[in-house]
Amino acid sequence: MSYSPVPLINGLIIDTQEYLTSQKITVTKEEKNLLKRTLENELTKSLSSQTNTPTQIVNNFLLENYELSQKLTPRSFSEETFFLIMQWGVNKASKVRK
Structure with a gap:
């Protein structure tokens, strides 16, 4: 089975941006990049x-x-991103076991 980190990266970006917005923090395009x-x-x-x-x-x-400094956990993210973190x-x- 082939693994791609792209969906995980995209999910982390979207969910992190949503988290920052919920903290009343504006995210610029440069920060997102x-x-x-x-x-x-x-x-x-x-x-x-x-x-x-x-x-x-x-x-x-x-x-x-x-x-x-508040630490996010895998459960801090959306269900889809949580699943992708677990898959990662x-x-x-x-791979490490091999």
Whole structure:
């Protein structure tokens, strides 16, 4: 089975933007693009080279760019993105085990 990080990256971007909006924080196009590049830089590496989970990447981004220290969990995201995070984890675990 082939795995693509693109749906996960897109879901994380949409849900993170919704989270920031709920916190009364406006997200500029540049900030959205920075989040996309940040996620792509990590999640397009080989699975064995990835050192952070999707939620760690988002939490680090929120801390560095918005000084938000509240930690999001996989359940903080939409049901679809939660499923994609779990799929990423299962895929990573199966590759690491080999």
